[in-house]
Amino acid sequence: MSDSASSFSGRPLRRRSFLRVAGATAASSALLLAGCGDDDSSTVAPTTNTLTFANSNTGLLNYAYLLEQLEAAFYQKVVDAFPPDFTAEDRAAFLDLRDHEVIHRETLKFALGSSAYDTSLGETPLAFDFSSFTLTSRAGVYAAARTLEDVGVAAYNGVGKLLLATNDNSHVMYLRLLAKIASVEARHAAFVRDQQQANSFAGADVVATSGSFAGLDTVKTPVEVVALIAKYVPIPLDASLLPTT
Amino acid sequence: MNLFQIIAELEKVDPEIADRLSHRRSALTALGNFGKKMALAAAPIAIGSAFNKAVGQNTLTAVNDVLNYALLLERLEYSFYNQALSAPTLAANLTSGSAARGAIETIRTHELAHVNLLKAALGSAAAAEPTFDFGTAFSTYPTFLTFAQAFEDTGVRAYKGQAGNIPRTLNPTVGGTQVNLLTVALQIHSVEARHAAHVRYMRRGAAAGAQTSIMPWIVNAEANGAPSAVYGAGNPQANFPAENNLAQGGISSLLTGLGTTYTDADVSAAFDEPLDNTTVTAIARSAAKF
Structure with missing residues (x-):
């Protein structure tokens, strides 16, 4: 089947090669992360033990990559030790969810090449901390999944407009890829909301039913998202350099 | 005539032409089909229709x-x-x-x-x-x-x-x-x-x-x-693949392209x-x- 190998062919492929080469430089600069944005020549002083996302599309992709790592790690943890009251249907669904997130994670990692932040972090993979969740019961697991998935949706909705226009149009390719995931x-x-609370698939806490934002899903900036997920991530996160408009 | 030269010239005025062509090869294949049936003099028309087809059906711009x-x-x-x-x-x-x-x-x-x-x-x-x-x-x-x-x-x-x-x-x-x-x-x-x-x-x-x-x-x-x-493919298929698409992010097949084997059900659903x-x-x- 043909497919998006072709939409990713030509310049985008060269773009990826570029990322890999540039990423090697980032890696040699200790914790300078993803400092190889297409139109980003700024550099950031290495900050020990802080995950800093660069002001570039690569920084944004690394941000998405972190989210996928987090989600994949969460589902893997659940799959490794299902709560006793999980049904066969729950288990099957969580295997799917785990697989989807792992595939997202690995696809973004591939797209980033050596610009993937963990290449320069030297801590692969990050040991995420899910101790704030109750993962020993079905209800607790679904509540946790609901929290993480809703944050993910809001994060992807916020990233789209931040992708910086590039001469090689790679930003359109990235927008498409992230939208396919979103x-x-x-x-x-x-799904996880419906399991936790019947008919809450698009509850008013995520999709307003009145007012200026009626019918719209949540949207969060990287800075807002980073604040929400900080407790799960073993090192400090800094999204302040990422584009804001 | 040199088709690659023509495409190169088009790229000067339309930098996205290569992106919007589903695939240069498929555009050229289309040209080839026309070429078998048509006199060389008619080639420019064939090129035009091949491009129209390759540019596809996403007709909205404004x-x-x-x-x-x-x-x-x-x-x-x-x-x-x-x-x-x-x-x-x-x-x-x-x-x-x-x-x-x-x-x-x-x-x-x-x-x-x-x-x-x-x-x-x-x-x-x-x-x-x-x-x-x-x-x-x-x-x-x-x-x-x-x-x-x-x-x-x-x-x-x-x-x-x-x-x-x-x-x-x-x-x-x-x-x-x-x-x-x-x-x-x-x-x-x-x-x-x-x-x-x-x-x-x-x-x-x-x-x-x-x-x-x-x-x-x-x-x-x-x-x-x-x-x-x-759930089928759109036009052009390269930009609008069917939902059973297994190629993403420059990888021709995620079934085996990520270092681990995944099922087509998982890859397509992801x-x-x-x-x-x-x-x-x-x-x-x-x-x-x-």
């Missing part, structure tokens, strides 16, 4:  | 055209649920106070909000509202949900297909609030995906035929009784695919008269 995250969110 | 296209789809969805909620044939399943009715009312509320937001954004440029005839869509509860799945999954693909057509810097004031149009489109996009997931889940219920093989996500290009075009507006509109017209 709606699957929304499907996940709807 | 933002207002994109918004009116979205408005049409939202009006269709709103009318669909609004008619369903008063259809005598569905009354036994959509009883007052039931979970099913609650879900459909929630979805209808969202679709109406989308209609109102898009109308406000378009102002006087908003197209006139058509009347929708959904034929036999409400004949039975399972049939209704099959149509609902088709409309919601198509809606997700439609918004995704336009994401690249909305400049990221458009921040109009809509209804007194400044919004970013691309962000709003993405926010609607994910709501449609939530709807799709829920409708798919509803189809697993006993009243809907207990179709427990249907997942909230799209596995391969399984249509579950909906028109196969909803990504939703965009669809061009011509294919989407054809799907809509195959399911409803308007």
Whole structure:
């Protein structure tokens, strides 16, 4: 089947090669992360033990990559020790969810090449901390999944407009790739919400039913998202350099 | 004549031509087919039609055209649920106070909000509202949900297909609030995906035929009784692959391209695919008269 190998062919492929070469430089600069944005020549002083996302599309992709790592790690943890009251249907669904997130994670990692932040972090993979969740019961697991999936949806909705226009149009390719993932995250969110609370697939806490934002899903900036997920991530996160408009 | 030279010249005036050609090779193949039948003198015409075909069927470029296209789809969805909620044939399943009715009312509320937001954004440029005839869509509860799945999954693909057509810097004031149009489109996009997931889940219920093989996500290009075009490829296929697409991010097949073996069900379900507006509109017209 043909497919998006072709939409990713030509310049985008060269773009990826570029990322890999540039990423090697980032790696040699200790913790300078993803400092190889297409139109980003700024550099950031290495900050020990802080995950800093660069002001570039690569920084944004690394941000998405972190989210996928977090989600994949969460589902893996659940799959490794299902709560005793999980049904066969729950288990099957969580295997799907785990697989989807792992595939997202690995696809973004591939796209980033050596610009993937963990290449320069030297801590692969990050040991995420899910101790704030109750993962020993079905209800607790679904509540946790709901939290993470809703954050993911809001994060992807916020990233789209931040991708910086590039001469090689790679930003359009990235927008497409992230949008392909985003709606699957929304499907996940709807599913886990419905399991936790019937008919809450698009509850008023995520989709307003009145006012200026009626009918719209949540949207969060990287800085807002980083604040929400900080407790799960073993090192400090700094999204302040990422584009804001 | 040198076709590569022609494409190179085109790239000077249209830097995106290589992107919009589904694939240089396929464009050239198309040219080759023409070439076998046509005299060299006619080649320029053949080139023109090959390019028209390769550039494909996403015919919307002006933002207002994109918004009116979205408005049409939202009006269709709103009318669909609004008619369903008063259809005598569905009354036994959509009883007052039931979970099913609650879900459909929630979805209808969202679709109406989308209609109102898009109308406000378009102002006087908003197209006139058509009347929708959904034929036999409400004949039975399972049939209704099959149509609902088709409309919601198509809606997700439609918004995704336009994401690249909305400049990221458009921040109009809509209804007194400044919004970013691309962000709003993405926010609607994910709501449609939530709807799709829920409708798919509803189809697993006993009243809907207990179709427990249907997942909230799209596995391969399984249509579950909906028109196969909803999950098929658009035009050009390279930009709008079918939902069973296994190639992402420059990897020709994620089944084995990521260092571990994954199933086609997982790979296809992990990504939703965009669809061009011509294919989407054809799907809509195959399911409803308007």
